[in-house]
Amino acid sequence: MKHFLNCKECADLLLDYLEGNLEPQTHDKLEKHFAGCSPCLSFLKSYQTCSQMAQQLRDQQVQIPSALEDRLKSFLKEEVAKD
């Protein structure tokens, strides 16, 4: 068994890593790789951010808070009035 994973292998394992499906050993290897590989780390972070946002949107069922909606509407009205 190899001691180090390459970037391609990390990308392939990323989803399982985030879902906690990996063997503790593999999980550990992946974290070690992320610690030493900034491209993979930033990929991981952007992936996490995306999936968190998607999760939040699902939870909220894409409802805009009413206060924000009001502000958005009045903003749009002002923008329309400018023309």
Ligand SMILES: [Zn+2]
């Ligand atoms: Zn890498």
